[in-house]
Amino acid sequence: MSFQRYQAVVVGAGLVGAAAALALARQGLRVALIERATPRPPGEDWDTRIYALTPANQRWLAGLGAWSRLDAARVQPVFRMDVAGDAGGSLRLDAYAAGAAQLAFIFENSRLQQALWDTLADQGEVALHCPADIAVMARDGLDTHITLTDGQVLAAQLVVAADGAHSRVRDWAGIASATWAYEQSGVVANFDCARSHRGTAYQWFMGGEVLAFLPLPGTRMSMVWSTSPAHAETLTACNPAELAERVREAGRDKLGELASLTPAAAYPLRLMRVESLDAPGVALVGDAGHGVHPLAGQGVNLGLGDAQALAAVLAEFRRAHPGDPRVLAQYARLRAEPIARMQAVTHGLHHLFADARAGWLRNAGMSLVDRLAPLKTVLVRAAMS
Ligand SMILES: Cc1cc2nc3c(=O)[nH]c(=O)nc-3n(C[C@H](O)[C@H](O)[C@H](O)COP(=O)(O)OP(=O)(O)OC[C@H]3O[C@@H](n4cnc5c(N)ncnc54)[C@H](O)[C@@H]3O)c2cc1C
Numbered sequence: 001m002s003f004q005r006y007q008a009v010v011v012g013a014g015l016v017g018a019a020a021a022l023a024l025a026r027q028g029l030r031v032a033l034i035e036r037a038t039p040r041p042p043g044e045d046w047d048t049r050i051y052a053l054t055p056a057n058q059r060w061l062a063g064l065g066a067w068s069r070l071d072a073a074r075v076q077p078v079f080r081m082d083v084a085g086d087a088g089g090s091l092r093l094d095a096y097a098a099g100a101a102q103l104a105f106i107f108e109n110s111r112l113q114q115a116l117w118d119t120l121a122d123q124g125e126v127a128l129h130c131p132a133d134i135a136v137m138a139r140d141g142l143d144t145h146i147t148l149t150d151g152q153v154l155a156a157q158l159v160v161a162a163d164g165a166h167s168r169v170r171d172w173a174g175i176a177s178a179t180w181a182y183e184q185s186g187v188v189a190n191f192d193c194a195r196s197h198r199g200t201a202y203q204w205f206m207g208g209e210v211l212a213f214l215p216l217p218g219t220r221m222s223m224v225w226s227t228s229p230a231h232a233e234t235l236t237a238c239n240p241a242e243l244a245e246r247v248r249e250a251g252r253d254k255l256g257e258l259a260s261l262t263p264a265a266a267y268p269l270r271l272m273r274v275e276s277l278d279a280p281g282v283a284l285v286g287d288a289g290h291g292v293h294p295l296a297g298q299g300v301n302l303g304l305g306d307a308q309a310l311a312a313v314l315a316e317f318r319r320a321h322p323g324d325p326r327v328l329a330q331y332a333r334l335r336a337e338p339i340a341r342m343q344a345v346t347h348g349l350h351h352l353f354a355d356a357r358a359g360w361l362r363n364a365g366m367s368l369v370d371r372l373a374p375l376k377t378v379l380v381r382a383a384m385s
Contacts, residue, residue, distance in 0.1 A: 009156035016286030016303035017162025018116035023311035025125035035130040047108035069115035077102035079199035158322035167288035173279035185232035189264040194256030278328035
């Protein structure tokens with residue numbers, strides 16, 4: 001049985017865990033990363049799991065050396081965002097008008113995952129255990145002992161839970177979570193479009209439903225449709241031509257005729273709140289620590305924000321034990337506000353648009369904001385940070 005000591009053991013090597021492990025190792029910490037499943041290398045086809053990354057997170061990933069490994073031909077900058085209400089209200093956010101180069105970068109989940117893993121492998125600073133699963137976790141003084149199913153024991157001063165929405169580490173640490181189902185599914189699919197999107201992201205609030213078209217390189221786009229589970233089932237059962245026609249119609253023919261590039265996939269939408277982002281020797285990051293409605297496309301941005309904040313706090317408390325309660329409390333304090341704000345905004349917007357009685361208010365409000373240039377600049381800058 002081997003026994004290894006680490007200052008930080010990150011559990012889960014999705015985008016957030018892999019980025020967190022890289023960032024902590026960069027600061028000179030001795031880091032291990034445990035991942036249950038070896039990721040499938042990306043193929044030529046486009047992922048349906050597409051993210052819009054804020055420029056702030058893009059700069060951070062560039063600093064870690066991962067961003068430059070992405071094929072630039074598969075990354076799309078977003079220059080404008082057109083949001084339409086369900087009764088004539090509209091809002092356009094424009095990077096150029098706000099003095100910015102772009103609002104966001106659209107990329108594929110599997111490619112950034114691969115880029116992060118390649119960076120980890122090249123730098124060789126992080127001890128990667130994959131495929132590996134946890135058999136037992138136990139506290140030992142200030143440390144946590146993690147026994148893997150192959151018998152290796154990792155002693156961690158800090159365990160970073162990046163193991164997703166159903167986090168086992170969170171449960172083990174006794175951190176309670178509350179989940180609220182939106183009774184909606186997110187339906188995702190990619191299309192080729194007859195008309196150019198010119199780097200514009202479109203979003204329509206349609207009663208309780210939200211439809212978004214995210215631009216992909218060339219004439220492709222990625223659709224995210226938050227809709228009822230029954231409608232999601234209908235969409236996922238459609239043949240490619242039917243699906244393309246339904247999406248074209250719902251998107252008011254904005255990008256002309258559509259051709260399906262992928263089948264539609266659906267996933268349930270949930271709000272998840274945790275009672276705390278930390279416990280003795282444990283910090284939660286990414287989906288382990290929060291779940292948000294995807295209407296603002298911010299799930300992954302929030303998670304990368306957690307990883308950045310954790311790295312910054314550990315750098316600030318360089319001389320302390322990484323699992324020191326004061327260090328972890330500082331991390332939890334830093335993240336409380338951005339997470340609560342994003343959950344409130346997405347939850348509030350969902351309800352505002354799901355409530356038939358609020359139609360006039362939300363559409364008038366949207367058009368009013370559209371006419372107030374300074375406020376729009378503030379909104380654009382907030383969306384990018
Ligand atoms: C279909 C879909 C579409 C989405 N679209 C968007 C979008 O458009 N925009 C957006 O911002 N967000 C989107 N999200 C949310 C986004 O994917 C998440 O917010 C983000 O991926 C969270 O990353 P994470 O690294 O925290 O968790 P995950 O990506 O869930 O990664 C967790 C990792 O931990 C590993 N793991 C789990 N348990 C263990 C264990 N016991 N031991 C070892 N490893 C373990 C898993 O194998 C996995 O690799 C979408 C989610 C889904 C499912």
